[in-house]
Amino acid sequence: MRDHTNEKAMAGPRPVVMSGPSGAGKSTLLKKLLKEFDGVFGFSVSHTTRSPRPGEENGKDYHYVTREVMQAAIANGEFVENAEFSGNMYGTSKAAVQAVQAKNLICILDIDMQGVKNIKKTDLNPIYVSIQAPSMDILEKRLRDRKTESEESLKKRLDAAKVDVEISKEPGLFDVIIINEDLDAAYGKLKDTLLEEIQKVRDTNKS
Numbered sequence: 037m038r039d040h041t042n043e044k045a046m047a048g049p050r051p052v053v054m055s056g057p058s059g060a061g062k063s064t065l066l067k068k069l070l071k072e073f074d075g076v077f078g079f080s081v082s083h084t085t086r087s088p089r090p091g092e093e094n095g096k097d098y099h100y101v102t103r104e105v106m107q108a109a110i111a112n113g114e115f116v117e118n119a120e121f122s123g124n125m126y127g128t129s130k131a132a133v134q135a136v137q138a139k140n141l142i143c144i145l146d147i148d149m150q151g152v153k154n155i156k157k158t159d160l161n162p163i164y165v166s167i168q169a170p171s172m173d174i175l176e177k178r179l180r181d182r183k184t185e186s187e188e189s190l191k192k193r194l195d196a197a198k199v200d201v202e203i204s205k206e207p208g209l210f211d212v213i214i215i216n217e218d219l220d221a222a223y224g225k226l227k228d229t230l231l232e233e234i235q236k237v238r239d240t241n242k243s
């Protein structure tokens with residue numbers, strides 16, 4: 037059977053991959069984009085086996101599933117990419133990407149470094165953005181202040197962050213690395229990076 041995800045990817049605007057250490061500010065920044073540019077961006081809702089955090093909604097932030105359900109769906113070829121992160125499974129389903137691209141929106145994927153490497157093997161052709169904190173100390177403070185992690189999970193995320201920051205230096209891996217120190221400044225850089233694609237969607241919607 038042919039994979040229609042890729043045909044849609046060729047036709048519509050380029051997706052955006054937002055990656056970077058847990059706690060660097062990816063969700064904060066992408067939520068600002070979705071709010072300011074209503075009708076331009078759409079979020080690719082991932083699947084995960086982790087439990088929802090207070091305030092998170094099933095189907096909006098993630099599709100919360102069991103490991104068994106997720107493994108079966110992966111085996112069935114339903115995912116573009118998947119990864120194990122900090123003791124849980126995460127993955128982007130083909131349906132999640134298609135749902136956004138069917139509306140001719142810029143599809144935003146919030147994924148870890150394993151996801152970036154796997155998306156590179158597809159022909160999704162996204163813009164790759166790495167969001168990083170100014171230092172490991174600041175990253176740790178943000179994660180602690182967010183109050184979402186146990187000590188064990190915090191340690192796993194900080195260990196993964198160190199690896200992530202090193203790998204992100206690989207030439208050509210990311211189109212842009214944004215250091216999220218001042219939120220407004222980081223958001224400004226993100227918008228500058230995506231300006232051309234935003235304009236394309238606006239032009240298409242006008243005509």
Ligand SMILES: Nc1ncnc2c1ncn2[C@@H]1O[C@H](COP(=O)(O)OP(=O)(O)OP(=O)(O)O)[C@@H](O)[C@H]1O
Pocket residue numbers: 056057058059060061062063064065178179181182216217218219220222
């Ligand atoms: N520029 C900033 N200055 C201070 N705090 C920030 C800044 N950007 C984000 N934060 C805060 O840092 C915390 C982590 O941000 P956020 O949840 O967006 O990170 P994330 O990269 O999406 O993490 P994860 O990958 O775990 O989902 C949040 O509490 C957020 O409010």
Ligand SMILES: Nc1nc2c(ncn2[C@@H]2O[C@H](COP(=O)(O)O)[C@@H](O)[C@H]2O)c(=O)[nH]1
Pocket residue numbers: 054055056057058062082083086117118119121126127128146147148149150151152
């Ligand atoms: N490879 C993938 N990584 C994903 C996906 N969805 C989220 N993530 C990444 O997981 C970590 C942790 O997220 P959290 O919500 O538990 O804090 C973070 O780095 C996300 O970018 C996915 O579908 N694939």
